[in-house]
Amino acid sequence: MPLLSSRVANLKPSLIQAVVAKSRELRAAGHDVIDLSIGEPDFDTPDHIKKAAIDAINAGHTGYTAIGGLPALRAAIADKFQRENSLAYDADMITIGAGGKQIIYNAFLATLEPGDEVLIPAPFWTSYPDIVTLAGGTPVITHCPKEDGFKLTAENLARSLTPKTKWVMLNSPSNPTGAAYSAAELEELAGVLRKHPDVWVLSDDIYEKFFFEGHEYATMAKVAPDLFERTVTMNGVSKAYAMTGWRLGYAGAPKSLAPAMRLCEGHSTTHPCVITQHAAIEALNGPQDCLDHMLEAYKTRKALVVESLNAIEGITCLEPAGAFYAYPDIGGLLGKKNPEGTVIENDTDFALYLLESAHVGIVQGAAFGLSPNFRLSFAASTQNLENALDRIAEAVAVLKP
Numbered sequence: 401m402p403l404l405s406s407r408v409a410n411l412k413p414s415l416i417q418a419v420v421a422k423s424r425e426l427r428a429a430g431h432d433v434i435d436l437s438i439g440e441p442d443f444d445t446p447d448h449i450k451k452a453a454i455d456a457i458n459a460g461h462t463g464y465t466a467i468g469g470l471p472a473l474r475a476a477i478a479d480k481f482q483r484e485n486s487l488a489y490d491a492d493m494i495t496i497g498a499g500g501k502q503i504i505y506n507a508f509l510a511t512l513e514p515g516d517e518v519l520i521p522a523p524f525w526t527s528y529p530d531i532v533t534l535a536g537g538t539p540v541i542t543h544c545p546k547e548d549g550f551k552l553t554a555e556n557l558a559r560s561l562t563p564k565t566k567w568v569m570l571n572s573p574s575n576p577t578g579a580a581y582s583a584a585e586l587e588e589l590a591g592v593l594r595k596h597p598d599v600w601v602l603s604d605d606i607y608e609k610f611f612f613e614g615h616e617y618a619t620m621a622k623v624a625p626d627l628f629e630r631t632v633t634m635n636g637v638s639k640a641y642a643m644t645g646w647r648l649g650y651a652g653a654p655k656s657l658a659p660a661m662r663l664c665e666g667h668s669t670t671h672p673c674v675i676t677q678h679a680a681i682e683a684l685n686g687p688q689d690c691l692d693h694m695l696e697a698y699k700t701r702k703a704l705v706v707e708s709l710n711a712i713e714g715i716t717c718l719e720p721a722g723a724f725y726a727y728p729d730i731g732g733l734l735g736k737k738n739p740e741g742t743v744i745e746n747d748t749d750f751a752l753y754l755l756e757s758a759h760v761g762i763v764q765g766a767a768f769g770l771s772p773n774f775r776l777s778f779a780a781s782t783q784n785l786e787n788a789l790d791r792i793a794e795a796v797a798v799l800k801p
């Protein structure tokens with residue numbers, strides 16, 4: 401009898417790990433590596449949020465909370481959905497977890513039977529397929545090339561749905577591309593979904609707060625109210641309030657599903673850390689001007705990154721609509737040789753070349769299901785970005801045909 405369950409045996413080690421391991425090795429050897437591979441805000445959690453957590457500790461709020469979370473947190477989340485997104489989720493429809501990641505996991509755990517499929521548009525956030533596998537379902541990938549702006553089109557959706565599709569994942573703005581769906585594009589997808597009444601939508605809106613000029617937030621439950629009863633609107637405080645380590649994600653879900661997600665939460669982690677819950681109440685209810693400062697910084701860096709990458713021959717970069725990632729295409733560099741004579745055959749070769757020769761860490765497109773590309777995170781200082789972009793340009797300039 402094998403020790404490991406098929407569920408775990410089917411998980412694959414992340415492709416990001418090869419680059420991360422090499423990066424660590426170079427750092428340990430004393431090299432100045434600029435790491436743009438990490439999807440994490442480079443800001444500190446705002447002071448008023450930290451203070452709420454410290455106050456909670458000092459006030460002795462250190463015991464278990466209700467399974468579904470503090471009533472004040474569920475109310476703050478419901479208010480946020482109503483106030484900012486015009487979405488009517490009452491407190492019974494709110495579910496929380498240790499990060500948006502656990503929300504997705506709970507939704508799938510609560511609904512997937514063996515053989516059920518989850519349609520994942522690629523490029524995708526690397527965790528989606530593994531969460532589906534862990535929850536007992538089957539991830540099905542559909543490619544969304546740069547010609548489609550890295551987005552799922554109605555035609556692609558219609559072609560990719562099968563009788564076994566239970567969920568469609570949507571992530572806007574996207575990790576890794578920064579692409580975002582307009583209300584009109586979501587409406588087109590809704591048109592297809594209306595013909596498939598058993599398919600649910602998981603809308604991962606974790607980057608909601610970071611939209612650039614000319615783009616604005618749109619989400620399925622609002623755009624297509626008739627799909628509200630089969631849509632989960634997921635969000636969290638990790639990215640918006642620079643709180644990745646605090647671990648708090650949340651969702652609005654219809655009454656047919658929210659209680660089951662809370663059951664999964666209750667029987668696994670019981671609930672997210674109580675101190676974090678107090679901090680999240682302050683994040684959602686407190687002053688929001690901290691967001692302006694972060695958004696301004698991401699806008700400036702985005703302009704720098706897109707312009708500098710497009711100035712490099714062989715690299716083309718679409719303008720991200722939001723989040724803090726660029727996903728340039730390196731088709732023009734494949735087949736070239738590095739100064740040692742080794743051919744760059746794919747984006748993993750390119751990522752390793754950049755790391756070894758230029759000491760810049762990025763993540764190869766293969767990790768996100770669409771090649772030949774790389775993801776560059778601009779959640780880094782302007783100084784580091786400028787240096788890294790110079791180094792990338794120099795490393796590309798010495799490639800030989």
Ligand code: PMP
Nearest residue numbers: 499500501525575606636638649
């Ligand atoms: N969705 C996407 C697209 C992400 O990039 C991330 C974080 N990298 C998450 C969800 C999960 O975030 P967290 O669990 O920290 O809330």
